[in-house]
Amino acid sequence: MQAETYPFVVRPLPYEYDELMPVLNEETLHFHHDKHYKTYVDNLNNLLSDYPELQQMSLKELLSNLEDLPVNARGGIRNNGGGVYNHELYFDSMKGAAGQEPTGELMEAIKRDFGSFRQWKEQMKQAAVTKFGSGWAWLLSDREGKLSVVQTANQDVPDFGLYTPILLVDVWEHAYYLQYQNRRADYAEAWFDLINWRKAARRYEER
Numbered sequence: 001m002q003a004e005t006y007p008f009v010v011r012p013l014p015y016e017y018d019e020l021m022p023v024l025n026e027e028t029l030h031f032h033h034d035k036h037y038k039t040y041v042d043n044l045n046n047l048l049s050d051y052p053e054l055q056q057m058s059l060k061e062l063l064s065n066l067e068d069l070p071v072n073a074r075g076g077i078r079n080n081g082g083g084v085y086n087h088e089l090y091f092d093s094m095k096g097a098a099g100q101e102p103t104g105e106l107m108e109a110i111k112r113d114f115g116s117f118r119q120w121k122e123q124m125k126q127a128a129v130t131k132f133g134s135g136w137a138w139l140l141s142d143r144e145g146k147l148s149v150v151q152t153a154n155q156d157v158p159d160f161g162l163y164t165p166i167l168l169v170d171v172w173e174h175a176y177y178l179q180y181q182n183r184r185a186d187y188a189e190a191w192f193d194l195i196n197w198r199k200a201a202r203r204y205e206e207r
Contacts, residue, residue: 003184004046004058004059005055005056005057005058006045006049006054006055006056006057007045007048008041008045008059008084009041010037010041011088011091013029013033013091014091014092014095015094015095017029017030017094019095019096020094020095020096020097020194021097022097023190023191023193023194024094024098024176024179024194025080025176025178025179026128027179028175028176028178028179031174031178032087032170032174032175033087033091036083036174037083037084037087037088037091039083040080040083040084040087040155041084043080043083044076044077044081044083044084046078047073047076047077048073048077050073051070051073054070054073054077057110059081059084059085060085060160062081063077063081063082063085063157063160064159064160064161066078071082072095073197074137075173078155078156079154079155080155081155082126082154082155082156082157083155084164085157086136086155086157086168086170087170088169089165089168089177090136090169090170091197092166092199093167093168093195093196093199093200094191094194094195094196094207095194095195095196096098096194097193097194098161098170098193100195100197101117101197102117102197102200102201103197103201105204105205106135106166106197106200106201106204106205109141109145109146109147109204113146113147113148114147120139120149121192122148123149124137124139124149124188124192125170125185125188125189125192127149127150127151127173128171128184128188128191129184129185129188130151131151131171133153133154134153134154134171134172134173135151135152135153135154135171135172136151136152136168136169136170136171137149137150137151137168137169137171138151138152138165138166138167138168139165139166139167139168139200140151140158140163140164140165140166141163141164141166141203141204141207142162142163142164143162143207145204145207147166148163151183159163164203164204164207165203166200166203166204167195167200167203169188171184171188175187
């Protein structure tokens with residue numbers, strides 16, 4: 001994703017609000033993008049307005065150097081900056097449902113590190129379904145190209161010095177509850193049809 005600095009902007013969806021149906025309907029996307037994600041952007045900008053020394057740092061730089069930030073800003077940047085980063089990657093990881101599978105270098109890495117594409121899906125879904133409370137399930141690559149599935153809580157992000165995020169699924173209730181209610185497993189299973197494998201492959205190749 002493009003590096004940007006303060007003031008951060010609300011990025012439009014890379015598709016129309018009805019383009020992810022039937023997996024995610026328009027109401028869910030309007031609620032998720034226009035309200036939840038926008039709130040994280042607004043909160044981050046409001047916080048950074050009091051810290052001019054931080055306004056030239058990119059989002060990844062802020063999130064990678066939390067221990068070096070002013071104590072009073074640290075928690076807010078972790079929560080709201082993470083909320084901005086995670087949502088932007090989540091929305092950018094999807095496209096209209098097409099039932100694709102990865103190809104090329106990324107598919108070979110999935111087979112190597114998980115045994116098969118099916119086994120990766122099982123592990124990814126398990127991570128999404130078993131994440132207690134709110135959080136995310138990620139597919140990450142280390143510097144050598146080895147893939148792993150991890151969970152993070154709330155709006156935490158992986159260590160960008162060690163890992164390149166390839167894609168992620170949002171398992172906060174606001175991501176699916178309007179449509180799926182408490183059926184997180186159904187949402188997680190349906191989400192696989194939305195993955196934009198072309199963009200995922202590019203992130204892997206450019207790690």
